Amino acid sequence: MEFSSKLLEEAVNEMSQLPGIGRRTALRLVLHLLKQPESQTVALSKSLVDLKTEVKFCKNCHNISDTELCEICANKSRQSEIVCVVEDIRDVMAIENTSQYRGLYHVLGGKINPMEGVGPSQLTIKSLVDKARSGEVKEIIFALSSTLEGDTTNFYIFKQLEGLDIRTSTIARGISVGDELEYADEVTLGRSITNRIPFENSLKS
Amino acid sequence: MEFSSKLLEEAVNEMSQLPGIGRRTALRLVLHLLKQPESQTVALSKSLVDLKTEVKFCKNCHNISDTELCEICANKSRQSEIVCVVEDIRDVMAIENTSQYRGLYHVLGGKINPMEGVGPSQLTIKSLVDKARSGEVKEIIFALSSTLEGDTTNFYIFKQLEGLDIRTSTIARGISVGDELEYADEVTLGRSITNRIPFENSLKS
Numbered sequence: 029m030e031f032s033s034k035l036l037e038e039a040v041n042e043m044s045q046l047p048g049i050g051r052r053t054a055l056r057l058v059l060h061l062l063k064q065p066e067s068q069t070v071a072l073s074k075s076l077v078d079l080k081t082e083v084k085f086c087k088n089c090h091n092i093s094d095t096e097l098c099e100i101c102a103n104k105s106r107q108s109e110i111v112c113v114v115e116d117i118r119d120v121m122a123i124e125n126t127s128q129y130r131g132l133y134h135v136l137g138g139k140i141n142p143m144e145g146v147g148p149s150q151l152t153i154k155s156l157v158d159k160a161r162s163g164e165v166k167e168i169i170f171a172l173s174s175t176l177e178g179d180t181t182n183f184y185i186f187k188q189l190e191g192l193d194i195r196t197s198t199i200a201r202g203i204s205v206g207d208e209l210e211y212a213d214e215v216t217l218g219r220s221i222t223n224r225i226p227f228e229n230s231l232k233s
Numbered sequence: 234m235e236f237s238s239k240l241l242e243e244a245v246n247e248m249s250q251l252p253g254i255g256r257r258t259a260l261r262l263v264l265h266l267l268k269q270p271e272s273q274t275v276a277l278s279k280s281l282v283d284l285k286t287e288v289k290f291c292k293n294c295h296n297i298s299d300t301e302l303c304e305i306c307a308n309k310s311r312q313s314e315i316v317c318v319v320e321d322i323r324d325v326m327a328i329e330n331t332s333q334y335r336g337l338y339h340v341l342g343g344k345i346n347p348m349e350g351v352g353p354s355q356l357t358i359k360s361l362v363d364k365a366r367s368g369e370v371k372e373i374i375f376a377l378s379s380t381l382e383g384d385t386t387n388f389y390i391f392k393q394l395e396g397l398d399i400r401t402s403t404i405a406r407g408i409s410v411g412d413e414l415e416y417a418d419e420v421t422l423g424r425s426i427t428n429r430i431p432f433e434n435s436l437k438s
Contacts, residue, residue, distance in 0.1 A: 029326065032304060033297045036322075039284040042277040046262050057251050059321065061281060062288065062297075069285040072247040073278030076266060079244040080274040083267065092238045092267075099237060116264060117241075121234065 029055070088159075090135040090152045092117050100124075100132060107131045109166040113156065113185065115139055115178075119171060131169070134159070139177040140184055148184060157188045170198040200225075234260070293364075295340040295357045297322050305329075305337060312336045314371040318361065318390065320344055320383075324376060336374070339364070344382040345389055353389060362393045375403040405430075 029051055031037040036058065043054035061069050085091065086098035093099070100106060100120075110131030114120055120133050136151045148154075159165055168189065172178035186196060202220035203212050212220075234256055236242040241263065248259035266274050290296065291303035298304070305311060305325075315336030319325055325338050341356045353359075364370055373394065377383035391401060407425035408417050417425075 030329070032291075032322065032325070033288065033299045035280075035284045035288055035299060036297050039280040042273075042280045045273065045277070047265050048258070048261075053253070055323065057254075058281070058284065059323070060252050061285060066285050068247075068250065069281050072250075073282050075240075075244040075247045076263070076274050077278050079240045079263065080266065080271050083238065083240055086237075092241050094238045094240060117237065118260065118264070120237070124235070 085135075089133045090137060090155065091120055091133060105130075109164060110169065111156070111159070111165050111167070112169040112171050113182075114171050115173070123171065131167075134168075136172075136181065139172060139175075140181045141177045151181070153185055153188065156185065160189055160192055160194055165194055167195040167197060170196065174201060290340075294338045295342060295360065296325055296338060310335075314369065315374065316361070316364070316370050316372070317374040317376050318387075319376050320378070328376065336372075339373075341377075341386065344377060344380075345386045346382045356386070358386075358390055358393065361390065365394055365397055365399055370399055372400040372402060375401065379406060 029040075031040065036055075039058045040051060040054045043049060043057055044051045046054075049057070061072070084093050084096065086093040086101055087096055088101040089098060091098050091100070095102070107130050111134050112123065112129060112131055113134045113136060114123070115136055115138060117135065120135065123129050123133075134152065134156050136153065136156075138146050138151055140146060140148055140151065156168075160168065168185075170182045170185070172181055182198065189196065200223060201216060202223070203209060203216065209217065234245075236245070244263045245256060245259045248254060248262055249256045251259075254262070266277070289298050289301065291298040291306055292301055293306040294303060296303050296305070300307070306313075312335050316339050317328065317334060317336055318339045318341060319328070320341055320343060322340065325340065328334050328338075339357065339361050341358065341361075343351050343356055345351060345353055345356065361373075365373065373390075375387045375390070377386055387403065394401065405428060406421060407428070408414060408421065414422065
């Protein structure tokens, strides 16, 4: 793609570095901004830089927060002895949306992924283990996605917690509510049978 | 979606105003930027604001340009008596990529679209008609997309040019090279038969 303007080329280059945005899409987005009032471009740019420079992470759970302690960690009515380990803020938002969980979270900031150069030290694993050692935590729930990286990370943390008097659990894998059995993959279906629950428990929610 | 941070919410709101970017995608993009070095966010923001505030439009063809006269208009070896009317810079780039056209362009900046409040005065139609009246132009090629809006715009300009000694033409509509006849729509196939060309002409390129 050859551009008639360096300014345009620069903007398209930067925009197309975002994941899932190719050069054609980037050009479409940039041309859209050009047609809108200047205030929109300024607001977008400012909000991105503000977020990047002023963002805070909760000192307890490492979630994105505007304050030192996030709203969830600061909420006295939540059960601070249960900690749910998640990958990022999107998982926190997803679980919060269910209104089924009243414990705290621990945001890892990623999963162990040697292929992409992410080791345990880049994640907030040490902080989680320290928290566990302090004796405040009674149960740790693993809620990472069940990929190779998720399972590796779960297992790494599990090993770090050995010897501590802490219950570890993992969210249930099974057939989604409303799904047809015949379309489910074998691993999921297999696990849903192995980890079957008493029928009366399924009537609760 | 409830966010744990106002800064994050603001960034997602602004990002999701871009066309085709929903709130989930916006969150994904913003979280990606948060993981990257600060320089990337700053570069993206700066390039967008720079483009918006410093962009120039060629005074002859109204294409985006860094200089008063764009490279194409400033190129003496191009045929300045032929002008191809296009909607925006993407069409210029697409036609330039074919290397088949040696005339100049006229970028309208849109199409007449009453539903979206775009009338002839918001486009660069007056400038085109002035150019035509000056006597420098011998042929005007309409290369707008053949939608209701494109056809309306073509016809509006065509009426404005009445009485002037200017040849008007429109790019050929027909079956795409490599396409199967059976899948072509009837209008296109019909036009490709009505506007058939001497066989020897098709051997040229």
